[in-house]
Amino acid sequence: MNILNTLSIETPHGYREFRLVHGDLAEEMADLVIFSAHAGSGRPLGTALYALEYRHGSLELENAGLVLSLSGHSPFRLAPEPGFHDSPAGIYALNPRPGSPFKRLLMVRLPGARHFASEDAAVDAYRRAVQGTFAAVAALEFIGERYPTIALPVLGGARHFPKVEAVTTLLEAALSWLRISRHCLRIHFVVYEQAELDAWNSAMDQALGRTFAGDGDYSAASAELRSRLTDQIDALLAEESETGLRDLLHDLKAAMARPENELSIQHFGVLGRLTAEAMAARLCRDLGLTPGSNAFGNIERLEKSGSIAAWINSYLHSLRILGNESVHLTERDQRTPRTLAAGDLIVILSNLARVLDFYRLWQAQRTQGETKDAE
Template structure:
């Protein structure tokens, strides 16, 4: 799976991540996958997503168990596929573009479909079925909408669920087709209100970006998960061909994960019993007791705050902007050096 873009959210129940990926939904690292198919009574559920899950001819409707239906005596809604448990599979049945009756706003139908998906997840939680990692196709075969409209709908519902639900840590929105990926990644930036910044316009920023990239190129992280979630995304963002339109927010989530990884390693080295437990703010605050220098503590706090792109201080900009970039790059570089030299 190829990561195209990310957003981080700090919630009362911990840090949550929303990712835009490209690949097959069958390859998703998830506890629950969400796919869509038509809501026609004349044909069995079918489509590219079902084919990728091993149903080349589609499947019989009676194999689906209703969870959340939108209209009485209609098929539109969400269904579980009980025969698939690892991961569990939720199917959205939604009318095709050619099957909408009357003067119907197609985008409104799409939005109702997305609402039905997350309503179903809430209903399943009430049955004590919670899912930490959810991967969803973009639903409805993309339906020819502008990517910004599609992502606006899907991200709105995913964000609300991540903020308020007990279980989830991550939601992945998966694009099956490999075309126009830059357009989709940019659309997510635009939905989030992220500004584009030319790194070459500031000598200090350019020097920080060069040094950070050089160190990441010279030495990979020894932890494969940290390398995948921190090293690879930062190298992609800071690649020379990307620097004329760098989106500051694309560095925020890798930075936050780097901060969490440093804190985890320090705790592990000092025998903390409940590793990773508790609010990250207080976990960082107690690091001086383990011999961590105060200046490193401040850089870790900076990465913690930058990574919470969705909920910044009241009265301040919610999206990271160009003037945040020097501080973010400086903190990334200092924490990276601490990882290399100390951990």
């Protein structure tokens, strides 16, 4: 699995994450896999369905249970036209075969875009189908099923639905579910075709209104900070043993190696947010405090402990806030400024540099203290 794009949010139930990934849906290690298939007569067909059955055996579609209808008199019906009234469009639950890497499957039977009267009608139908899909997931959680990780392809992606509208719809529904679900921790949208990666990645950036580094006034400062951060990360990787932090440091280093015109400011905001959360949780543990699932709460615990300088806590809070700015899909036009800009990238990078400097100092002092205690 290769992560193409990420989006992270803080919720009342803890930190949640959305990822656009390059991979094979049939090989995803997810609790719940959602895939789409056509809604015509006869046995459902679809690329994802074929891949799942090829790797894991027959899904016994004849035993699929309808969770939510997308036709007839359903409030989620895709279109009012008579031709859709008796359509098998809907969300169906399937049990995977023993030994499969997932607990449950949901099949979304969705007509292709060409079956609707206009592009607007197709987009509206797609929105209803995606909303219905997460309504079905909510119904399953309500009866006690737990799916910490959900994986799905970009539903209907091969059926000519407009990419930006499709990604926007998927993001809105996914974020809504991540905010309210007590048990879902992350959602992976999986793209398989290599030729489609750039288009879907770009569509996600466009849907989020993401901006990219390229302002000449900040280019030199950005390059210098990224070089400094790369050196810091290399030094930390030589010392750090905690797997989660090491993975995060590798992600940061990979992001900084991209060309300047491909540096998404919001993506760095997300990485900064993840760093702040990981550092706050680690520092809480070092101080004998029990970290919670909420980054804000953990930073507040550090502040109350009196062991961390106030300005370090302010850097952590700043990274948390800037990272949260990646998720305002509907509110952006109501704010001034509307989105993060090149100057904000400098703030993110400089805060990251100071937090990593502090972390190395903190670990060095702890090591010295442990050595003295041993003597």
